[in-house]
Amino acid sequence: MRRRRSFWLVALLAFVGYVAGAELGLALRFPPATTSILWPPNAILAAALMLVPFSRWPACFLGTFAAHLLVQLYLGWQLTLILPLFVTNCFEALLAAGGVRFFVPGRLSLRSLRDVIVVIGCAGLLAPIVSSFADAAVVRWAQDEAYWRVWQTRVFSNTLSELSFVPLILAGAGLLTSRRRLSQRQVIEAVLLGAALVFVSTLVLGSIRSLTIPGVPQTPTVFLVPFFLWAAVRFGAGGISSALLISALIASISAIRGTRAFVVLSPDNSLIALQLYLILLSIPLFIVSALIEERRQAAADLARRLKFEQVLRSITATFVTFRRDEFQTTVASCLQQIGDYLDADRVVLMQQREGQERLEATGRWSRPGAALPNPPEATNAVRDHDLITPFNLQDGLRAALTISTSEPRAWGPDEVAESALFGKVLGNALARERTEYALQASEAMKTAILASLSSLVAVIDDAGRVIAVNDESARFAVPMAGSANQIVVGVSYLDLYRRAIERGSVGAESILRGIDDVLRGASPAFYFEYRVEGVDSETWHALSAVPLLRATGGAVITHTNITERRLYEMEAQRARQELGHFARLATMGELTASLAHQLNQPLAGILSNAQAAKRYLDRDEPDLAEVKAIITDIIEDDRRAAQVIRRVRDVLAKDISPPVSIDINALIREVAQLLKSDSIIRNVNISFDLTPGIPSVRGNRVDLQQVVLNLLVNAMEAVADQPIPSKVVRVRSEAYESAFVRLVVEDSGPGLAPGSETRVFEPFYTTKPSGMGMGLAVARAIVESHGGRVWTDRNGNYGAAFHVTLPAAPVSAS
């Protein structure tokens, strides 16, 4: 519908223009001559063809054809004349418009020198001259007028018409389609110029002949020159066309009235001379006006570019120095600069946030008082004349700069390009803001983590100088290194310990060596625990050094207060000892009868010996040799008794002595000695298979005695229900897996219930009505605290075997 309407509109406009032009042209004829002095229809048609798209050319031809028919039939002309004349008119318009469109394929602008020359060349000269050959032939043939006369008249009148109308129509159309309006002062100036032209033209081309420059014949037309120049300089091609039109009209009217511009010539020659004069006057002026316009345009472009560069520089500079907390205001001020520069009413910067589809306004500026209907956040509320510049941020996120005006506005390519550059600068700023934010966040996170640590963390470089330290240093005692607040950036950590060595601090040398090893890469980590004696308390600390993972090396040193952990450990150790003690008491309770027997043996010996000695002494001749032997035995028995008591005390004593090197075979024999009478009472045959020369183990003698004791008692209890010859317990010792010593206690009992292999080591797990169920649990706790392992399996086809492994003590050089 719209296309069709525009078709008929174009046709109608062409029709009206052509009729008006034709009426004007016909009115300016010298009857009976067919050719007019000024023939505007061709120029109007040519201008129309230059303005409308090619697809509307048929509309133009249709409209003008109807107009042509109407006008000339009305005059009573023959169709044989009318139709060829229309063809020649169209030919002229086609030549003019076709030439212009050919040489200026794009948008035609009378501000460009090239376009003006093309218009003058094609429309002003080529088209009238070439088409007039055909036109003159038609008139010669139809009306029988002189061919060259007709040709001449037509060339001049049509050239003048083309020069008067085409630039005028083009300028008018340009004014209509562009945003530019004539200012009030320009309108006043135009009216003044028009009035002056009418007045001077009437004066010069009319009847007043007294205006002459002394010594110059035929001077009046010269008076037109300043006014044409005025029009050219101030109003460009359109101004010249208007001036031409006014002068030509007045000249034509004057000529019809019989007034000649050039009195020495015949009226028609005078008119032709005037036409020639106007044509020759106007063509250089057209060129001058285009030159002036181009220069003005260049100056304006330069000014605009300078302004643009200034705005761009200002925005860029703002973002180079912006502070994060002022980002919003910074953005707003930049948007204002952009808005002012582009003469817009609102500028909105939108960006897409991570994880969101829609863009959100990051910053906005509106001209105070500007009424814009749509909220800028609504992306779908964009109006046709909003200038939207999309651009990409990092990570594939999108952003857009939207520039709006209250009034509809056509944005030029310059403005689009400038907006794209603004977008690029803003995009960089947004990206920088995001990076800055991420940097600040990660920095803040690092600081927070360091500050939250309950440890002193110091980062040192490869030379041992502190390059960073968390500010908690005051909370920590860093012994040997002097007071804690000495650990500050720039201090050599190694020097602190070197001075400590000079002061004779115990352990400082180990720490220095450990840190140095880590720094040199000789060791992957270093750990050291130390005790600090306070005024009324003691604290424990751990120093740990690990390499700093960066090319230049360095290390991270941590001092942690481990007092609490230490206290827990000591508490656990104490609890374990208590438990062990309790377990030993329990075991001893079970062994009481056997111990009594062991003690009663020497006591029995002593008593009998003493009573025998008394009898010998009571004799008349005492056998002193026998008495002496008896006393020797008594002493020996007494020692035996004391030995039994010492063993019991040893086992029952709470032992917190430091670990010592222990021969496990000797330890087994000691325990066996303790159990000897018990095994006799229980009728259990305990045999030993101890491998000589196995490594020692390190540990607590009493604890390990307890382990062997508990395992043997457990084994003896396991065989309790077996017939006497089958009550067998075997104890074996051997080296195990090169770094361990293994102790195996095998019994001939019923074996363990399936699935109870691990449960037997749990506290209070027992299968005996009288047992506490602590023996094996205690044994396991002790073994594991010595770095060893206990487990159980079947002893061949019958009974159970309990295995204990303990780490072999390192072979000491000393």
Added chain:
Amino acid sequence: MTRPATIYVVDDDVAVRRSIERLLHSEGFRVVTCNSAAEYLALDPERPCCAIVDLQMPGMTGYDLTRALKAARRNDPLILVSGYFDAAPVDGSAPASPIAVLMKPIEDQVLLAAIADALARQ
């Protein structure tokens, strides 16, 4: 008392064995010592006699010995001694012919009285 009685001392503990042997020597008894029940069982004791047997010995205990003698239809007079608090037989079986069960350490009067009792029965 026409013939001196022979007292057998059966104990695995040499010190105890020797001290009792000395005591009995001082009373004029003939003393034979055995360091295990099995050794005594292999003997044919001369009469009149008495055996002082420790209850807790490795291998064959004092109670085992009483059962073995019973099985061999021997009626040797036995004095059982023990260093263990509870001298009652662990398996509840009575000894073949217990003269006495004495606790270590043994008072000489008690031991001699028990021996006298044993010898008097023969």
